[in-house]
Amino acid sequence: MEFLDAAHGDCCLIRWPGHAMLIDGGPAGTWRRSLKRRLNDPDDPVRSFDVVIVTHTDDDHIAGILDLMQANADAHDDHRPLPYAIGELWFTFPTKPPAEATPNEQDAYGASLRQGNNLAELARKLRIRWRAADLVPGWTTDLHGLDVTVLAPPVEATERLATMWKWDAEPAGFTGSTRRPDYGPYNAASLALHLEYQGVSALISGDSRGSVITNGLLRAPHLTADDALTVNVLHVPHHGSGANSRPEFFERIRADTYVISTVATNRHGHPHPEVLGWIVGSRAKEESYRLVFTNPPAASVREQLTALQRGRCFQIVEREPGRASVIAYPSSLAASMLP
């Protein structure tokens, strides 16, 4: 499992023997800077995917996938062999902008819709199998030994893309933040997935909300009431935003690797300090686990992490300069668990 440098966005490459999945492609620039480079690494190229997934249409997730598809479309137009083989595209496609959006919001949603339309056009042109209707909580599939469960988006979020998503009351017990919750209709419609291969598990959150993901896990059921779930890799929701999770999310879902995909210069202040506090606060002092950063954290984040590390044994892992990706799994910690 590799998390690529996707600046303030997400881009994750997952491989299991003979197979590969690409989840999101990061914002504009990711393709040139890291994704194309990683896929064409002469020592370890990846040019065939069982599934390419776009969690939602926001630029920081879809742009790199548009570039990947465009590379195939250019080859198609020039009658050259396609550089990348794509078995299926998983993508829930919004049909119109939210009716209640303000003119400013209409602009932002309009940009996402254009990108969604572009992807749909490319998928049709390249005759890629496109899966959308199946992607509802509880749907599962076995991809050559990789068990995939869809946790989000809830059906009502996808249906309500045409209206404004209104923040529903959090279930009792979700407290601990005064931050305004994430109202974004596209984030609310983000895919979230539980993946498992031979006992190794990962939770890919997209920009979904913790409470929505927890509901998906309960429904699957990968989680029972009053229980906690341990996964090997937890991709922390929405780049570590405090608007998308609450302390209880991290109390209920634990990991030996927490991945925070963002960049120090992002304009939202991700990861939010309370989220790092919630993750560390959910774990006993003597537990060992890793916080993985796809880009070097900002100075203020580093300071907070140094303070949090006092008396605790968690590790901080950063992408090495010049490398396109940080490999979150397997690690020396877990190498023995993989074939």
Ligand SMILES: [Zn+2]
């Ligand atoms: Zn995002």
